[in-house]
Amino acid sequence: MATSNNKWRLTKFPFLTTTRKRVETVMLCNCKANMLMLNSKKANLCAAKKERIQLPISDDGYRISEFLSHPFGIQAMLNTKTLENFEPIDANTYRCFLPKVQLLNFEAAPVLDLRVTPTEEDCTVEMLSCKFQGSEIMERQNEYFSAFMMNRLTWSTNESKPFLEADMKLNVTLEIYTAPFTLLPASAVEGPGNLMMQALVDRLIKLLLKQLMQDYYEWENQQM
Numbered sequence: 001m002a003t004s005n006n007k008w009r010l011t012k013f014p015f016l017t018t019t020r021k022r023v024e025t026v027m028l029c030n031c032k033a034n035m036l037m038l039n040s041k042k043a044n045l046c047a048a049k050k051e052r053i054q055l056p057i058s059d060d061g062y063r064i065s066e067f068l069s070h071p072f073g074i075q076a077m078l079n080t081k082t083l084e085n086f087e088p089i090d091a092n093t094y095r096c097f098l099p100k101v102q103l104l105n106f107e108a109a110p111v112l113d114l115r116v117t118p119t120e121e122d123c124t125v126e127m128l129s130c131k132f133q134g135s136e137i138m139e140r141q142n143e144y145f146s147a148f149m150m151n152r153l154t155w156s157t158n159e160s161k162p163f164l165e166a167d168m169k170l171n172v173t174l175e176i177y178t179a180p181f182t183l184l185p186a187s188a189v190e191g192p193g194n195l196m197m198q199a200l201v202d203r204l205i206k207l208l209l210k211q212l213m214q215d216y217y218e219w220e221n222q223q224m
Contacts (some may be wrong), residue, residue: 045193050167051209061157067216084098092115094115108133109133111129111130111132112129112130114128125152126150144177148170149168149169150168151205152168176189
């Protein structure tokens, strides 16, 4: 009789079968997601570079501290010429929109929150946030990685060999949650990942110093 009653209920109320299938599907998806998270591991990538350039001897000296406290100098530290757009968040923090990049078959636009802190002795840029804007799939990846970057600029204009020096550090944490990478040790991702990041930092720091001095001379000419 119990079997007969169940058949009657399912025949009379077919939505019960549909609802049960949906619940079972959701439970299965949640179970798979939980298994992925249980098997996930984190890869820590890092790169650092210190680069110094000698400044030409100038009879008039250099006003680097003044330049970096000026809006023109702050934009130079943010390298706004390479950005799609940027906007201030508060007195010394800026949201920077980078051009779209192609990742596999998806496009994503990196968005960085950067804090610029100029003093009389140095100027520091810190990355407070890094997110991807794009498709839902790309934005979902924001949950699985975090990044931190710091670039500290120092200089000396009082010595016989004036210089400008940049010290850049970049750290990225990736959550590995998809096969076959979950079957590999984190070092299998960290090894090639560190090489790629180091090559990126090596290139960025040289470009930054070169562009910074070009912007400095442009600003200095405007002050005359």
